[in-house]
Amino acid sequence: MKRSDFIKNGAALLGSTVLLNNQTMANEQLTKNATNATFKLDYAPHQGMFSATAGKNFLDEIKYMYDLGFRSIEDNGMPGRSVEDQTKVGELLAKLGMRMGVFVVPKGGNGANTLAAGKKEHVDIFLNGIRQSIEIAKRVNAKWITVVPGDYQRNLPIGVQTANVIEGLKRGAELLEPHGVTMVLEPLSDTPDLFLRYTDQTYEICKAVGSPSCKILYDAYHQQKNEGNLINLMNLCWSEIAYVQVGDNPGRREPTTGEINYKNVFKWLKEKGYTGIVGMEHGMSKSGVEGEKALVAAYREVDNF
Template sequence: MNRSDFIKSGVLLGGTFLMNKESKADTQFKQSGSPFNLDYAPHEGMFATSAGKDFIDQIKYMHDLGFRSIEDNGMPGRSVEDQKKIGETLAKLGMRMGVFVVPKGGNGANTLAAGKSEHVDIFLKGCRDSIEIAKRVNAKWVTVVPGDYQRNLPIGVQTANVIEALKRGAELLEPHDITMVLEPLSDTPDLFLRYTDQTYEICKAVGSPSCKILYDAYHQQKNEGNLIPLMDMCWSEIGYIQVGDNPGRREPTTGEINYKNVFKWIKQKGYTGIVGMEHGMSKSGVEGEKALVSAYREVDNF
């Protein structure tokens, strides 16, 4: 064998070795790509290092990893064309669309607690816009945050104002089989909606299948703790679940929440909805993506 042939042969052998090595690592990373016990939903960017920046490619890669749903809070900000592409991709892969946030669905600037008609009108327009978006991506859940306290009003009056606004939103959404899920948050004490039982009371008062609780375990661990007992008390009104570990709001196993027990309990309750991965990642790049998948495989192994 002359030198030229030897070099060519060595390159081919080396390339084959690297391909085999990468294939093994990839297989280990994907862990066969089998679906999880619960339906966890990643969001854009979680697998951008491996799948690239295109969201459609990321969705396909998520499917390869075993995920069967996605979330995209910013869906209303995407073009109609992109929304349709995402919807078509999900349909082809047999994946579900998780929550997106109702445009201006209630915030500090237009809180529903104030009882002002102009604030309610903005919220209702957001509901109407959400119906059209939901049709394009086959979404069944939309996130609503009622906004901040209106501190010059008694709490009972504020609560009644929120309930009346949500009743009108539910009337719009119910014929389209869309559920607005109310999310109590921990971001600031100015927020009107902060606790599970408070949200339960409001959903009961609205009395519609289109108004339920979005239970985010990260926020509720910060606000109230006692996760499983409080979920159990309010279970009939919980329509959607999100997670993130605390402290840090990163993937399960990085904080104090025993997510294996929480997920096992949720499964035993018969929950078949989506579990949104509403958190950041403890590491960046491919290593972070591997750690993310590994964490969910670990806590899903019950």
């Protein structure tokens, strides 16, 4: 081989190698970007969803959620964590630029403590839970807290029960307003004994309370079970909806595992201008690392509208 040909062939081989390496790096970057890209809506996972990969430490799991493209979290049990742990979560979220979603007001309402009864002792328990929640919200920079008014008080007319709930919530809203925290009322499907079950019922109560600190938590899983007609009812009650949660039905697992067309629901939310959190209030169809991959894939699919 002539020296000139050897040099020419070597240069061509080197050029091909550089191009191949550059293409490989580009492909790796595209894969990384696709993995870490944020979503069109702000979906919020909770602890345990990625523990198979990230481990049991909540802070490590939050960092991993961020790496996957999520920008908010939920933690119903935040009031049960120590002040130190709450503070650490708040500091990490601030560092990452993530938002804190809902946590449940401690003893804010249950079968043994129903605001519908209009009893002072029940209202006092509720208001004490609100005061505790304000301090927790400061530590984790939370803007929304979940309230369930409790069960029916069946020895009272429904109108009286509704008035009792409204009066109790007004007192809670008065405490929350100066701190910019909103209690979001969640109508549920768990049992017919629950006082609050329907979107329009919650809308009526929020209108009566008349406070920016009392709005609706719309959980599409519960409302698919209770009433269906999701988009239309959300639209009718839109002015009072401040927070959204999801889970497919039946099964209460990730989107694409049930009957709800979440791609259309999320497209509608985006077109409506919703910039709030979409809480991932559900379980998973598979366990372990495979379940985590399926979870992320499902949200990538329904977010692709």
